[in-house]
Amino acid sequence: MIDPSANPDGWNKIVFAGVASPGTCTISGATKAIGWDIKNASGQTGAASSRKGEPIGKFTATFHLVDDPDQGSDFDEWDAFEELLWSSVDGEEPVALEVVHPDLQRLKWTAAVLASMGEMKLDGKGGATIKIGFIEHRPPKPKTTGSASKTKAGGGGSPAETEGDKKIRDAEKELQQLVDEGNELW
Numbered sequence: 001m002i003d004p005s006a007n008p009d010g011w012n013k014i015v016f017a018g019v020a021s022p023g024t025c026t027i028s029g030a031t032k033a034i035g036w037d038i039k040n041a042s043g044q045t046g047a048a049s050s051r052k053g054e055p056i057g058k059f060t061a062t063f064h065l066v067d068d069p070d071q072g073s074d075f076d077e078w079d080a081f082e083e084l085l086w087s088s089v090d091g092e093e094p095v096a097l098e099v100v101h102p103d104l105q106r107l108k109w110t111a112a113v114l115a116s117m118g119e120m121k122l123d124g125k126g127g128a129t130i131k132i133g134f135i136e137h138r139p140p141k142p143k144t145t146g147s148a149s150k151t152k153a154g155g156g157g158s159p160a161e162t163e164g165d166k167k168i169r170d171a172e173k174e175l176q177q178l179v180d181e182g183n184e185l186w
Contacts, residue, residue: 004102007102010102011101011102012025014027014099014100015100016081017084017097017098018098019081019084021061021081022063023064023065023066023074024064025061025063025101026064027103027104028062029059029060030057030059030103030104030107030109031057032054032057032108033055035054035055036049036050036051037050037051054138056135056137056138057107057109058115058133058134058135058136059133059134061134062129062130062132063078063131065078065128067126068126075128085114085117085132088113088114089114095113096113096137097112097137098110099112111136111137111138112134112135113135113137114134115134116132116133118130118131118133
C-alpha cells in the first residue's frame with residue numbers, strides 16, 4: 001500500500017523521464033478502465049461477459065508554480081520541464097515518457113504522452129497554475145493465446161494448432177503409451 005504520510009512530497013510531484021516537476025502538482029481523472037464485451041441473453045435474464053482489452057487512460061495534471069524570494073522560483077525550471085513534455089509529441093510518432101506518481105503507480109501506468117497544454121493562469125500574487133492533459137502510452141501487445149479461428153499458412157482452412165492444442169496432443173500421446181504399457185502387463 002502506498003502511504004501518503006510516508007512520503008508526502010511524492011504526492012506533490014510528478015516525474016517524467018526522470019525529471020521531477022517544478023512547483024507542486026496534483027493529478028485528477030486518472031483511472032484504469034477494464035474493457036468488457038457484454039452480450040445480453042436474448043429472451044432470457046442474465047448476460048455473458050468477456051474481457052476486451054483495456055482502453056487507454058487519460059489524466060490531468062495541474063501544476064502550481066510560485067516565485068518565492070527565499071526558496072527560489074519554480075518558473076526558472078518550468079521552461080525546460082515544458083520542453084520535455086512537448087518532446088513526447090514533437091515528431092510524427094509519439095515518444096512515451098516514463099511517468100512516476102503514486103496514484104499512477106497504483107493504476108499500473110508506466111508511460112504517458114502529452115494530450116493538451118493549457119494556458120498559464122497567473123494568480124496575481126506571483127504564482128501561476130497550468131493544466132496539462134496526458135494520455136497513457138501503452139502500445140498494443142499481441143495476444144498470447146492462439147485462436148481456433150486462425151488457419152495454418154497454406155493449410156486450406158484447417159485450424160492452426162495453438163500451444164494448448166499441442167500440450168493436449170502430447171498428453172494424449174503420453175496417456176496412450178501408459179495404456180499400451182498397461183495392456184502388455186495383462
